[in-house]
Amino acid sequence: MAVTVNQLCKKCNQNYGLKAVAGFNGFNNLVEWVHIMESSNVGAFLRGQELVFTTGVMNNTGRWLLEFVKQLDKASASGLIVNIGPYIPAIDTEVIEYCNERNFPLFTLPWKTRVVDMTRDFCTIISQSINHDTDVSNAFKNLVLNIGNRENQLTSLESSGFNRNGSYYVVCIGSRNSDENLDDKVNVLSEQTAKAISDLYCSFEYNGCIIALLYKYNKLDLEAFCKDLKNLCKSKSIEISIGVSSKIDGMDKKTKGFEYAVSAYNMAVKRDFYCMFYEDMDIYKLFVEVSDKSVLKDYYNEVLGKLEEYDNEHGSNYLEFLKTYLDNNASPQLVSEKEFIHRNTVVNYLKKIDTITSMNLFDLGVKVKCIIAFAIRDFL
Numbered sequence: 001m002a003v004t005v006n007q008l009c010k011k012c013n014q015n016y017g018l019k020a021v022a023g024f025n026g027f028n029n030l031v032e033w034v035h036i037m038e039s040s041n042v043g044a045f046l047r048g049q050e051l052v053f054t055t056g057v058m059n060n061t062g063r064w065l066l067e068f069v070k071q072l073d074k075a076s077a078s079g080l081i082v083n084i085g086p087y088i089p090a091i092d093t094e095v096i097e098y099c100n101e102r103n104f105p106l107f108t109l110p111w112k113t114r115v116v117d118m119t120r121d122f123c124t125i126i127s128q129s130i131n132h133d134t135d136v137s138n139a140f141k142n143l144v145l146n147i148g149n150r151e152n153q154l155t156s157l158e159s160s161g162f163n164r165n166g167s168y169y170v171v172c173i174g175s176r177n178s179d180e181n182l183d184d185k186v187n188v189l190s191e192q193t194a195k196a197i198s199d200l201y202c203s204f205e206y207n208g209c210i211i212a213l214l215y216k217y218n219k220l221d222l223e224a225f226c227k228d229l230k231n232l233c234k235s236k237s238i239e240i241s242i243g244v245s246s247k248i249d250g251m252d253k254k255t256k257g258f259e260y261a262v263s264a265y266n267m268a269v270k271r272d273f274y275c276m277f278y279e280d281m282d283i284y285k286l287f288v289e290v291s292d293k294s295v296l297k298d299y300y301n302e303v304l305g306k307l308e309e310y311d312n313e314h315g316s317n318y319l320e321f322l323k324t325y326l327d328n329n330a331s332p333q334l335v336s337e338k339e340f341i342h343r344n345t346v347v348n349y350l351k352k353i354d355t356i357t358s359m360n361l362f363d364l365g366v367k368v369k370c371i372i373a374f375a376i377r378d379f380l
Contacts, residue, residue, distance in 0.1 A: 002030040002049060002188075003197050004131040005079050005105045011125060020278060022096040024374035026103035028196040029078040029187055031090065032130075032224050034122045038114065040068055049075035049188060052123065053115055066095050069104065079105030083115060119196065136160045140213055141204035141252070144170075144258040154251055161200050161370070162215055165250055169217055171255035172243040172265035174209040186233065188212060193229040209265065211258060226275045230314050241268040241277040263288045270378060283372070287379045298377045303373035310356050322361075323374055325350065330367055341366045344379050 008028035009018055020027075032049040038057045039045070048051075053074055054352055056065060063114040065088060082088055089220040091108065092268045109115070139156035154164050162168075176185050187203065187210050194214060195200040198221075203212035214225065226242050233240045243265025248257040267284060268276035278285065290296055307319050325346070328334040332346040339346075350361050359366045 002032045003126055005029045005031055008122060008125060012118060012121055013027060016113045019108045021091055021106045021108055022099035023103055023105040026105045028192055029105060031126060032190050033080045033126060034119050040071060042071035042075045044328050046075045046077055050077050051078045053081045055083040055085060059087050069095055071207045073102050073104050081107045081109050083109045083111060085111030137202045137204050140202045146255060157251060162251060166215060168248045169222055171213045171214060171263040172209050172261040174241055174265060176239040176241055178342045183208060186238060189232050190229055193232055195224055197225060210330050230274050241265060243268055244277045244349060246278045259288060283375050285318040296380060300373045303369050306357050307353060319348055322353055326371055
């Protein structure tokens with residue numbers, strides 16, 4: 001959790017003469033700390049999400065500042081503040097054009113400004129913001145997971161602007177890449193995307209995913225958040241899946257929103273979707289409401305367990321053939337055309353399945369039971 005470039009600079013520009021020059025579309029970049037740099041060896045000193053100050057004392061060529069900015073951008077710095085003076089008297093047009101193209105925030109600062117005072121104020125604001133956001137996120141996490149005193153958690157969230165009677169969405173976000181180190185990056189990108197829509201945001205990590213609370217979002221905001229986050233992650237070579245709860249009215253119902261978001265996320269992963277809305281989960285929403293999931297597993301085994309066991313023992317594939325049959329409106333002719341096999345072969349396969357399962361697949365009730373069982377398999 002961190003403060004954005006825009007939030008940070010708004011609080012200080014009147015005191016120090018800070019002027020925004022370029023990269024305005026990147027003002028929602030998050031800032032975790034500030035750093036004064038004069039060396040072009042950027043990679044050795046930055047971890048990402050730093051707002052960098054420079055006087056340009058190392059500026060010994062006409063293109064030094066441009067190359068410096070490119071290195072900062074590559075290192076995922078949040079932006080650059082240039083102390084205009086004897087070393088860099090003005091910002092070249094090509095630097096401004098690069099920052100605008102890359103959405104990299106660029107500011108100028110008068111030479112008379114004491115940088116040490118400004119960095120001290122920035123660090124104080126960042127520290128206070130991180131501490132505050134951590135407290136809010138812990139309250140959200142404990143509320144969702146039913147830990148501690150709910151009234152205290154509700155009060156903490158409400159004091160930070162989250163109306164306990166307001167409307168919310170809960171989202172679950174996870175990386176589809178195998179690199180576990182990407183989780184922190186996804187968290188940063190999620191917060192950055194959300195704060196471009198609303199300053200009110202909190203999240204916590206859960207089983208390798210990010211659980212985030214989105215407040216005062218309408219449906220268009222929600223769709224924009226998902227789309228923008230996907231594109232931002234993709235630009236960093238990160239593939240994600242997102243699960244979105246239905247609209248939740250009232251802070252005290254966050255546990256339900258959490259369950260909906262996680263269920264939607266799991267379904268998105270299984271179906272290889274980048275995003276799944278809980279309201280689009282159809283029959284799967286019924287399964288979410290079943291508290292004892294062993295009931296669902298028992299139902300699946302009762303209906304399709306024998307067929308799955310037969311396939312495992314004989315190396316056959318009758319279970320998936322049955323799924324294909326049901327997916328094609330239980331039509332032998334459609335299956336024949338899709339699988340390029342004779343219609344009589346399809347009928348013989350179905351008779352074999354009848355024998356294994358002791359079910360009549362031409363009975364409507366049996367078809368419905370099988371469809372539900374396959375849906376349970378997809379859900380679990």
